[in-house]
Amino acid sequence: MDAHDCRSKVILTKKQEDFYKDVLAALRLNNFDFLLGGTLAYSHYTGVKRHTKDLDIFVRPHDFDKILLVLNEKGFEVEKTFPHWLGKIYRGKQFIDVIYRSANGDCEVDDGWFDNSVEGTCLGLKVMITPPEEMIWxxxxxxxxxxxxxxxxxxxxxxxxxxxxxxxxxxxxxxxxxxxxxxxxxxxxxxxxxxxxxxxxxxxxxxxxxxxxxxEEEKPNDNVCYGPILSRAQYLTDVNRWGYRDARKELKMLTQRDINLWTSAIPDVECYDQCESSPRSSV
Known part of the structure; x- marks a missing residue:
């Protein structure tokens, strides 16, 4: 196997390899632009070898629905897992994540991702890899x-x-x-x-x-908490009980419906919202 192939830097099962090859081939056959991300891209840049449970592909927002529709017509099981950022393609227990922005509503895939992507090889196929700057972002x-x-x-x-x-x-x-x-x-x-x-x-x-x-003489006084941009779970108390406004909504990164759906998927969500009042108001 080519030492420069992303496959040489991650640990995949034979079923994963076959599934990934079939999906990547279908995307190319239908002329969809996509970038390889996730563990395979990370290993490409760093040399760190990891197991991976899935493959991440990044696409422009306007291609998101089209890709899921076409692959479904090709016989793959698909779902819009979280419509504001993520879809999935399945074959049995194997799956691929289709991503067009981050879960917090930021980092939307645009032409800059593609213009600065890096050519690589994955499973013997020529692919474009997510730019390292966007990976860090x-x-x-x-x-x-x-x-x-x-x-x-x-x-x-x-x-x-x-x-x-x-x-x-x-x-x-x-x-x-x-x-x-x-x-x-x-x-x-x-x-x-x-x-x-x-x-x-x-x-x-x-x-x-x-x-x-x-x-600056005047400090921000808008009572907005930017914590939810970093963690959907750990600032629930700030927003739900302490009177802070969620920056994701205030900055129009996500709608309230998006926020509710994403929050509902937190495992044991009740564990993150127990405090009754803000310590700032306690004397």
Whole structure:
């Protein structure tokens, strides 16, 4: 097998291989644009070898419904698992995730994903792989109690930080620059001898933004909690009991219906909303 094939860096069963090949071939036969992401893309950039339970493909929003419809017509079982970001393609117990943006409503797939994608090989097929900048962008905001993708971000930066397009990456985060800054600070803690993987100007840029914030006379007073952008579960108390407004709704990232559906899928959701009042109001 080609050493550069993504297959050489992950652990797949024969059933997974056959299923993935069939779906990828069907997508190409019907001229759908897609990018390979998830564990296969992560392993491509970092060399970290992992088991994977599924395959992630990223598509433009306007192709999402079309892809599921066509593959269903080809005999695959499909579902719109969470219509605001995720669908699935099944064969028995095997499945593929079809993604057009992040679960929090951010990181929508656009032409920039495709324009900066990287050519690779998967299961003997030529494929385009999700850009590393977009991988960091989407992984940086995954901070659930049961899943934190900070280590993945660190491994990508360590592996190819000097080759990343940092201008693009900083631009992707925009007003949510603190999230990227936080990961950059943690990277320096995790890898003190690898700090030059992040250009000096990036850290200086964030420090300048932080200094500008500190000098502002008026502080934000809109009572919006941005925590749900990072974790759908761990800030339920803030929104449901402490009077904070959910940033996902305020910024029109998700509708209330999307939020309700995504929240209802949290395992043991009642465990995350037990506090009766905000500690700020307690004396």
């Amino acid at each position: 989407s992984k940086a905001a995954i901070m659930e109690k049961e899943r934190f993708d900070g280590a993945d971000v660190n491994h990508i930066i360590k592996a190819i930080g000097t080759n990343l397009n940092w201008d693009r990456l900083v631009e992707r985060f925009g007003p949510r620059w603190r999230v990227l800054f936080a990961h950059c600070v943690l990277f320096g803690f995790v890898y003190p001898s690898e700090r030059d993987c992040i250009p000096d100007w990036v850290m200086e840029h964030f420090q300048k933004l932080l200094q500008q914030e500190l000098q």
